[in-house]
Amino acid sequence: MKRKRTFLATVLAVGLAGLLAPLVSPSPASAAQSDCPSNEFCLWKDINFTGSRTVLDGSYFPWLEIQGDWNDKASSAYNRSGNTWCLYEHSNFGGRRLVFPPNSQIHDFRNYGWNDIASSAQKC
Ligand SMILES: [Ca+2]
Secondary structure (H helix, E strand, O other): OHHHHHHHHHHHHHHHHHHHHHHHOOOHHHHHHOOOOOOEEEEEEEOOOEEEEEEOOOOEEOOHHHHOOOOOOOOEEEEEOOOOEEEEEEHHHEEEEEEEOOOEEEOOHHHHOOOOOOOEEEEO
16 A cells, blocks of 8 residues: 555656646756856857857956957847946947846847947946
8 A cells, every 4th residue: 555655656746847847947048048157247149148158257348359259249148247237339438339237138139239249348
């Protein structure tokens, strides 16, 4: 009798795990987004926080190409910090500006006319 109850409990546990797994598994997009460390501002080369990622660990980036081929390449960003960050169209904070309030994100720069535009960044 005890054995049968254990078997039933196992079936129920496995069944529940199977039902809950899709609810707790992060989607690929959110998994990539969560790769951005806390208190940092992160850029991705592709939309939806995919492709190569860079962490702007600091506060002042007049030439994004110094980060490693990041000039005119960013397509999504996550500001996982309490600071406001700005991206700029040109190097040395020139041209148009795209503002990221604390804890904000843009999953597709195309929606803002900013795909592959950013050339510099800083806390602003
Ligand atoms: Ca540019």
